Amino acid sequence: MIEIVADPTAAQEVVIQGEGEAAVEGPLPVLPLRDVVAVPDTMLPLAVGQERSVKLVDDVLAGDRRLVLATSRDAAVEAPGPEGVHDVGVIGHIVRMLKVPDGTLRLLVQGTQRVRLTRFTSTEPYLVAEVEELPDVLGDDPTAEPTAELTALMRSVQETFTKIVEAVPYLPEELQVAVANIDDPVALSQLIAGSLRIGTEEKQELLEQVDVQARLRRLMAILARELEVISIGTEIQSQVQSELDKGQREYVLRQQLKAIREELGEDDPLEAELAELREQLDALDLPELVETQADRELHRLESIPQASAEHGVVRTYLEWIVSLPWNDRTRDDLDLHHARGILDADHHGLDDIKDRILEFLAVRQLKPDARGSILCLVGPPGVGKTSLGKSIARAMGRNFERISAGGVRDEAEIRGHRRTYIGAMPGTIVRAMRDAGSNNPLLMIDEIDKMGSMGPGGAGPSSAMLEVLDPEQNDTFRDHYLDVPFDLSRVMFVTTANTLDTIPGPLLDRMEVIRLAGYTAQEKLEIAKRYLVPRQLERHGLRRSWLTFGEPALRMLIEDYTRESGVRSLEREIGRVVRKIAREIVESEQDDGDGTPSRAKRVTVSQARVEELLGRGTWANADEALRRRTRRAGVATGLAWTPVGGDVLVVEAAAMPKSGSQPTLTTTGQLGDVMQESVRAALTWVRGNLAVVAPDVPQDWFSQHDLHVHVPAGATPKDGPSAGITIATAIASLLTGKEVAQHVAMTGEITLTGEVLPIGGLKEKALAAQRNGVRCVIAPRENERDQEDIPEPLRSRIDFVWVDRVEQVLEAALGGLPGPDAG
Structure with missing residues (x-):
């Protein structure tokens, strides 16, 4: 039908x-x-x-x-x-x-x-x-009564299945009655196999098993396993339900207590404070260890009298826990074109730095959880290290925080004080994270080279900074005050330094060093036009239409009023000019009676105007003064590296008849141990090669004369090996009576065998040469590859003479002609 x-x-x-x-x-x-x-x-x-x-x-x-x-x-x-x-x-x-x-x-x-x-x-x-x-097989005689073993097996299957029916919701209770009333083992096995939610392979295995007794045994094993799983799940559910019931009970009781107090008109400030703290902690998704510690301290706070000093300590601790960005983070802006635009808009030049930042962003696009290296920007003051960090943060869309490590002498300033001390508070790292408001900011650590080094046993602020900067352990950074791990692995650290010499080796090993040598005169001019002048006009309330700096005036400020690697002093001089012009504008408006505002009259700053406003420049005739000082025998110009950039170094050598029984060597100018050794090494080489250096000088000249080597200015300490060939040239000039060639400066370490060893800081020294009008630089041949770091405009203005031995230095410096390997 x-x-x-x-x-x-x-x-x-x-x-x-x-x-x-x-x-x-x-x-x-x-x-x-x-x-x-x-x-x-x-x-x-x-x-x-x-x-x-x-x-x-x-x-x-x-x-x-x-x-x-x-x-x-x-x-x-x-x-x-x-x-x-x-x-x-x-x-x-x-x-x-x-x-x-x-x-x-x-x-x-x-x-x-x-x-x-x-x-x-x-x-x-x-x-x-x-x-x-495929019929079922039940023993040898299908008509015989079931054996005791089979009967026991059927009862075990029925009892176990009954327990499962009681425990799981998808099996109806009627199955208990149906299973209990089945006497046929075949029907029993088929009913249970059809009712259970088990794997397809297991159910197919039961179907293919024609031996009823073997099928029941396999079914019993499956039922026992399922019952065990159900038992474990029930236990877990009971535990969770118990915890939920406890939390709900506490919530209901608190709400009732709150309603009773509101009805009675009672307002307990302490209870309100505790409730607020509890709500703030509940709203945070804290790590398990931190949440346990916070709950423990909150229960302590509930039992401490408000008048007790301990109450304030615990409350402050919980407020710090609440204020930290445990899970708050900003989303990285990984658009390379956008980042490049921001970096170019904020800074002129510095292509190596910009490329490194773009590489970092590119890696983040490919691997979002990649750990970046710690950048260390090394360079003289005023080259833009701190402002570069701000630009990096803006390009990446991260929050920016800066801390200064200069002068830090106590580990507790980094890691915090323990709460056993009165007035204890977290260290500067945790405070910076709180102020940043996210757990992935760009954290700039300024002047890390001026931080106290490790003390006895490795203790000190540098050892604490190791844990902060080490990507293998800063994910569990533990501040002494918090005493719980805080994850710093998402932070991008950028450190700054003037020199690497004072940074401990283990700390320096964790950082990627990027050098900012300074700016050429042309780069300073562009920076002044793009950034410094507009900024000073804005700071002093002047519009760009009121005041204009001519390019010759800016060049004059760069060359005659400042001699620095950076642009800090240049901006200061521009500010002086702007302030004086601003005063003239205001006074002119007050004195003029024609009613025409002087602000409408455009002012252009020229070279004459600069000299009129600022007076004669400090370095106006520095080039001529340097040439005048070297226009005599026994004087040579060297190039030196300092933490504030490159500089020229004049070495003077003089001789007089010996005053005692033995000739003496005198060194002045606050020379360090290394530089004094260079003086002795240079003197030894010249004495050993006197016949080559000065053939007309008697061989007993040194035994009849005292020698004096002086390096002005005497109030400035000087040290380093790179003045070796300069000292040897000054002594050779003294002996031969020949003046060192004009506009020539040199740098290189000397050995007793006359070899010239490589030096560091060639770019800084080349910039110093440009600032002082030097047109020819003698340098070790092994430093020839470093000229790639020097900007092309600067390389085209300076002739480099690459030398291997002191004889080549003397030929280039005293012969009046460049050496055989002039660049």
Whole structure:
């Protein structure tokens, strides 16, 4: 009998009534099942949507309504072939069919006999196979009574399954009654196997097992495992529910207490303070260890009297916990074009620094959780190290905080004081993180070279800074005051220094050094026009339309009023000019009676105007003075590196008849130990090669004269080996009576065998040479590769003479001609 719904747009339901089990005969269509295993004597709901499966169902309904339900070996395969289905399945009778409007068929199939697929007779339009029945095996004599072992096994399965039904919600309670009333082991195993939600492979294994007793044993093992899992899950759920109930109970009690106090008109400030702290802590997603510590301190605070000094200590501690950015972070702006635009707008030149920042952003795009290296910007004052850090932060979209390490002598300033001390507070790192408001700011540590070094046993602020800057351990940085780990691994650290000599080796090893040598005269001019003049005009209330600096005036300020590697003094001199012009503008408006505001009259600053306002420049005739000092024998010009940039160094040598029984060597000018050794090494080489240096000088000249080497200015300490060839040249000039060639300066370390060793800071020294009008620089040949760091405009204005030996130095300096390897 077939019953069809009248509305054709609605779902169509077909109810089929059959005769029950029939003999297994003839080929039968095979319906592959995905992630489902049919079990004999059970009802199975199915959804059929594939075209070939719909065709199969239509053909089955037109015939004897029988088909084979076989499980696919791979559920991912939509249309498996003969090799893609298991060999053992179940014959099913379609009991009910529902056709929904989208064409999908909803079936209810009654499983009957277990069968084995012996041979496939067809694969199109669907699978058809010959089958043979696989009856259950119950001992040697199917008519005999069940054995005691089988009876015990059935009872164990029934009891275990009953416990599972009581514990899980997806099994109806009626199953307990049904299972308890089954005496047939076959029916028992099939009912339970069809009811359990177990894996497809396990259920297929139960289906293929024809030995009923073995099937029950396997089913018992599965039931025991499921019961254990349910027991563990129930225990976990009970624990969670207990914690929730406790929290809900405390919340309800607090709300009731709050309502009672409001009703009575009582307002307890202490309770309000504790409630506020509790709300703030609950709102934070704190790490587990920090949350435990905060809860412990909050409970302590509740029990401490408000008048006690300990109350304020604990409250302050909790306020610090609340104020720190444990999980607040900013999103990095990784657009390279945007970052390059900001860096170019804020700074002129510094291409190496900008390229390094863009490389950092590029790596962050490819690997967001990459740990960046610690940048250390090394250079003289005024070259823009701190402002460069601000630009990097702005380009990346990060918050910026700066701390100064200069003068730090106590480890507690970095790591904080323990709360056992009166007035204890966190260290400067934690304070900076609080002020930044995010856990991934750009943190600039200024003047790290002026921080106190490690003390006895490695203690000191430098050792504390090691933990801050070491990417392998700063993710658990522990401040003494907080006494809980704080993650610094997301922070980008940028440090600044004037020199690397005073930075401890272990600390320097954790940083990537980037040198800022200083600016050329042309770079200073561009910086002044783009940044310094507009900034000074804005600071002093002048508009750009009122005041203009001519380029000759700016060059005059650069060359005659400042001699520095950076631009700090240059900006200061520009500010002096702007202030004087501002005063003239205001006084002119007050004195003029024609009613014309002098602000409308554009003022252009010329060279004459600069000299009129500032007086004669300090360095106006410095080049001529340097040439005048070196216009005699025994004087040579050297180039030196200092923490504030490169500088020229005049070395003077003089001789007089010996005053005692033995000739003496005198050195003045506050020379350090290394430089005094260079004096002695240079003197030894000249004496040993006197016949080459000065053939006309008697061999006993040194035994008859005292020698004096002086390096002005005497109030400035000087040290380093790079003045060796300069000292040797000065002594050689004294002996030969020849003046050192004009506009020549030199740098290089000397050895007793006359070799010239490489030096450092060639770019800084070249900039110093440019500032002092030097046109020829004698330098060690091994430093020839360093000229790539020197800007091209500067290289084109200076002739470099690369030398290997002192003889080449003397030929270039005293011969009046460049050496054989002039650059």
